[in-house]
Amino acid sequence: MKLLKNKSGSILFTLLLVGTVCVGQDSTGTEKKALQLNVSYYLPQNNIPYVLVTTKTKVDRKFIGVKDLKVSVYLNDPTDSNLIQSFQSNATGEERIYIPTSFKEVWDAASSFTFIAVAAANKEFDETKGEAQVTKAKIEIDTNRTDETKNVIVNVKQLQKGEWVPAKDVELKIAVKRSLGNLPIGDEETYTTDSTGSVTAEFKRDSLLGDNKGNFILVARTEDHETLGNIFAEKNVPWGTAPKIDKSFNNRSLWATSSKTPVWLLFMAYSIVIGVWGTIFYLVSLLFKIKKLGKTL
Amino acid sequence: MEKQNILSADKVIHDLLPQKFGLRGKIWTATLIIICLIGAYAYFLQLRDGLVVTNMGDYVSWGIYISNFVFFVAISLVGSLITAIFRLTDVHWRTPLTRISEMIAVSAITFASLIIIVDMGRPERLVNLFAHGRLQSPIMWDVVVIGTYFCISLFLLYITLLPDIRIMIKAKEMVGKPFSKLYRWLGSYWKGTEAQEKIRNRAITILCIIIIPVAFCIHTVTSWLFATTYRPGWDSTNFGAYFVSGAFLVGAGGVVVAMYVFRRVYKLEQYITERHFEKMGRILVMLALLYLYFNVNEYLVPAFKMKKPEETHLSELFTGEFATLFWFAILIGMIIPIIIMVFKKGRRPLPMFIAGVMVVIGAWFKRYLIVTPTLLHPFLPKHDAPERYSHYFPSWQEWAIAMGSLAGALLIITLLARMFPVISIYKTLTDETPQK
Amino acid sequence: MEKKDTSRRDFLITGLLASVAVGCSDKNPFVADDQQVTLSGEKVKLLSADGEIIEIDKALLKPVPDLPQVSNSEARKGIAGKKFVMVIDLSRCKNLKKCQQACNHAHFVEDAQNWIKIHPMQDAEHSAPYWQPTTCMHCDEPPCVKVCPVDATFKRQDGIVLIDSDRCVGCRFCMAACPYSTRVFNWEKPELPIEIEKKHYSCETSIPQKKGTVGKCDFCPDMARKGELPHCVSACPNGVFFFGDMYEDSVTNGPETFRFSDLIRDKAGYRLMEDLGTKPSVYYLPPVNRNFKFEDGLKIEEEAKSKS
Known part of the structure; x- marks a missing residue:
């Protein structure tokens, strides 16, 4: 049961969306850690295809990526000559595999392929396999x-x-x-x-x-x-309308940054401060006058 | 009317010059220093571990530091009341009270500024207020007006001291060595000539005029720290006037207490007479009634409507968790002092002293009631937050720091009284004896 | 010879190779002009679907290209031409708290400090109770920003309200000003993994939180820059949270995407405490035709309590 599982199983189980993995709530919850190794084929714009390999395991009823797994991806058969790429999984548990030019002949020769990913066994997980069948x-x-x-x-x-x-x-x-x-x-x-x-x-x-x-x-x-x-x-x-970007953000306001203080507030604050501190400076000058008078005596 | 004693100039100078601490003075000062040191140690713990040493939480995010701050700002207003308003309205009997109130003002505003720093999570970033200051924030307004008021209060204390400093320099033998250098540094240039006196009088008049709006500002802006938010209990247009009236009350109460104490300790019965208590009593009654009036506005109007967010808040104050404290503060801070002082017998020194103490204590708790209960009654439920955040009682560190700051303010007053005459000698000598 | 290119992700490749044919936009909406993917100059040869050999820059093959770390001034400006919005569907919430857990986990926030709170609400005595998740409302006229004395909390052009923990003085005025009680304070030094603690603070990731400063939900602008959803949105198994851009008029919870204006119109969306004039960026859909009973949430609450 730990050996999870097969193509259709893994494909049905996961719903892959633009790089995000959303997995259903309930899944096989055994005491030992089960690894999910999913392989999905992507072809953007009829251009450069890639295979997305995801390594996931369930921790606290939540799927998280498994890092530091050694995963090898093969085309059609898990033999050394068919190895596309090996990688060490990262913390996100997602890896994109592109098809090297050395596979051109194999690629051109057929219309259907199987991508096979094999995660090598380690302390936490047994060897796990995942595949995806693809037709051009x-x-x-x-x-x-x-x-x-x-x-x-x-x-x-x-x-x-x-x-x-x-x-x-x-x-x-x-x-x-x-x-x-x-x-x-x-x-x-x-x-x-x-x-x-x-x-x-x-x-x-x-x-x-x-x-x-x-x-x-x-x-x-x-x-x-x-x-x-x-x-x-x-x-x-050209079927849409252009949005009217609200530029009011750039206005001076009470919730804007200090560089955008409302003018009325600046005016009020500065006139009060200048008025009061002007008076204080005048008073200080009076004090100096007194001092001068005292010294000349 | 009481009989006015005619005193010789030598006796006045002898009576009013600052005196060395006696045993009582030494014990008093030492006690204050110890309380301050305990507060300083508590603050050290807070600096080391963070504000976690307080019992504040994400709901009660302002505790007794802030209510203490409001208290200090309030009591500091007295300088402007006694000196400025009495001077401008030509109240003759103010002479023995002005110096005391100015000293209280300076020490209170100093500790208001310090205690607000204590409340900051990142005191070492204080410089950001100047580097990145944002004029839209009421805190910036508060920083500006408190700084201004501090300068003006200090200036007022200093400029009214000048003639006394001259007298003290002259009476070197009687004052003793320790401060003679300080006196010379502060005021050796003051010769008391007519020309100097003319300029000084002009300066004092201008000071007395500008200190009044600035004093109104410090407390109004402090009230806006609360009133500019949406919270029930703070969201009030009445808040500025409510705070200013409360400030005048507690300030006047503080002066009465100080009058009584200085009178007893320095034996100033001939200078601070029963007549002064009688007059202050009338003023205190008026101020207490004024504050009561604003309290009625502040609580009755929202209670009449009982809007949903206000309902929890007001019922917790009137009959709930805070009811004891609330009614205590109302009774002790306003009602009982009014009842005492409304009678002529109540305006004698001792009952006045008791009423003054009540006013000050009531005012301290009143500030606490303005700050804390509101924070415990937010708009959304207090949910998904630790249970301890739903209650607030200050930790020992908070008490130590708050008490340390109060002791510190008293210590400053004590030291000022040790260094300078608590009653202006010069004014006492030059004042024409009021004739009945 | 360094070249700049603004395209990213899947349309990276299409942008470069098929832009003529497909007319695909070569500008990623999330990447401001001054923030582009730097081409490495190192080419790799790859096989196309037709079996052709195509040479392409290595930097374009990464699923999410390494964006340069957003500077403090850029983080303060926000993403141009965006106005982020959240919709919370109350009819789907059963207080599962997955959003909260994911948020706390992603931001290394302790349990006591939840940036997302799920309140049991009952508007009136006889009205029905419901669960209401609250994030920061990212108000357009934020009361918290109004009162900040040092510009430590600020509003960005994309509508997000953030905190600069390197500037915050810890006065907590913003906490008093926020009517939604969304802000939390780091009363003590946050317990963080050592590698997180050593990280350079960024307003966009809100990591690491610092002692004596305020924290709150940040709408995960770092995720938005990568074209991904906030942690709470992707963590919710019931699809309660929708996140999107006003200027695209669409919100998504991952599997489902709706036209924002339609959703708000059809389901009578509203905002919290509209009368305060704060203009929140978070909309709520009323708890009608609910997926769960209110009591289900209470059970979860009790279970969590008995566990701790």
Whole structure:
């Protein structure tokens, strides 16, 4: 049971989002420490793919990263010749593995691969394995706009026996890219591709705030798809409105810094201080006058 | 009316020159020094371990240090009351009281500034107030006005001392060695010529005029440290006037106590007469009634409305945790002194002394009641914080430091009285004897 | 030869290689102009999905590039073009206190000092009780900042109110001024792991806390700079906390992202003590159609008490 587990198990168990791992509450809670070694495939913008390997264990009902584990990542078979990279896990328990150019031939030759990660046994954990099965795929995002509606069209293709064929029944999330989490473009949580590998989604976020030109980025992605992994595409669209940045922060106010003290306050404070201290200095001058009178005697 | 004694100049000088400590004086001074040293040790512990040595918490984040600070600021206002207001209104009988009140003012404002530093979590960063001072903060206003008031009080004490210093330099044999150098350093240039006297009088008049608004400022701004927040019990537009009236009361009470003590110890019955007590008694009654009036405003108006956040606060004061202390402070600080002093027999020295002590003690606890209960009644529940934060009783270190500061203020007054005449000799000599 | 590039994370690569094709923004919203990823100049060759060999700068491959440590003056200014906002959904809270634990853990705050407090609230005698987590409200007109004599606590352009523990004089006026009782004081020297204690203090991480100074919830601006959520938000298993940017009009708790204006409109969001005029940046969604009973939270409270 400690040997956790297999591809689908690990994929189903974890929900990986842009670098953050959210794991369900309940899990196997044995006395001995169980290691979770997850492997997920990422392909941003049909470009440079990478594999994200995460090492997690449960401490106090919470998953935390396991550091100082020796992990080796292989392509297809856990043999020395297939070793992509070995690494020592860091405190976050996350590591990105890119595919070196030496694997070009293997990569070009096939359309499906298995990434296998093996964590070597140490004092706390037994040897643990994790895998991810991946089929090469492409995702494309397009838009069309009529007077009334704005549509987002996403096409997904996968490589089968050396040929690009439509990937049907693929669940996709289509959203507007935001800095902390992506905002779905409509009410639907996910969209599914049809037999042509295509899906059309209506954009329902009228006058959403974009950048200062009113642009924002659409993103279509699969999330831990069984064979496609995490692939996504982005497209910049001028569908939003520019936010009105509130500049009142720069005004002088009572809650601003000392360099932005309200003028009326400065005026009041300085006139009182100058008035009172002017008088005090005058009094001191009188004292000196008395002193001078006393000395001349 | 009491009979005014006609005294010879030599006797006046002899009676009023500072005297060496007798046994009683030495014991008194030593006791004060010991209390101060205990306070200093407690402060050393606080510096070493942090404010954790106090019993303050995240709710009661201001404790008796702050209420003590408010007390000192309040009592320091007396300098402006007796000297300035009485001078400007030409109250003749003020002469034996002005020096005492000026001494009280200087020592109280000194310890007000010190005790506020004691309350700081990072006293070594005091310089930040000048390096990064922020004029929007009422604390900055307080720093400015307290600094100003300190300077003015000191100046007033000094400039009214000049003629006496001349007398003391002349009467070297009677005063003795220890301070003659100091006197010469302070005032050897004062020859008492008409030209000098003219300028000095002008300076005193100007001082008496500016000290009044500055005195109002120190206590109004101190009240704003509370009134500029939202908290029930502090969120009041009445606060400035409430604090100033309370300050005049406790200041006048303090002067009455000091009058009585100096009169007994230095045998000044011929200078501080029963008539002075009689007059001060009337003033004290008036001030107590004024303060009572502001108290009624301060508590009755919110109690009439009983807004939700005020409700807990007021009921804890009237009938709850703080009820004993609250009614004690009201009774002892205002009602009983008024009852004592409203009768002619009550305005004799001893009952006046007792009333004065009551006023001062009542005022000290009143300041505590203004600061602490409010902090225990925040808007949101006191939850997810340690249980000990829901109550407050000062730790021994806090008591030691607070008592040390009070002893320190008394010590300064004692030392000033040892060095300088507690009643202006020059004024006593030059004042035309008031005729009935 | 050092080059500067502002792009980061996944769109690092796309920004460089596909910006023409995709038109993807090459500017990260979190990185101010003066704060860019420095290219190492060291290239690596990698395999693209199409089997092409692509040369790319090593610095761009890190998931979160090493940002230069934010200077004190930058930490005081805040992130340009942002206005952070939090939404707390009271219908989802059962006083599990995961937020509190995560926050205390991340900031090395002791239990007695909770920056996040979860209050049992009952507005009136016959109204229903509910659990209300409170963070710092990061008010737009913060009473605490008004009263600070030394600019030790300050408001930033991105709406966050922070404390500079290297400047704080410990007068505690801000604690008295805050109507939400959100501020805590380091009455004694905080017990910190030695490596944390040695760290250089940063207003953005609020680490390490220092004796004799005030501490409070900081909205985790260090996390926001990395494009990550505050610790309380990601720790809550019930998704009570949402965090986001007003100028993006969206808030997220991780799995769910909502349009802020829709959420506040549809669920009648409100702010605490609106009548005081403090203008908080934290909004609450009323405890209607609750996921949990109030009593569930009481049980948790009792369990925690019996444990300690």
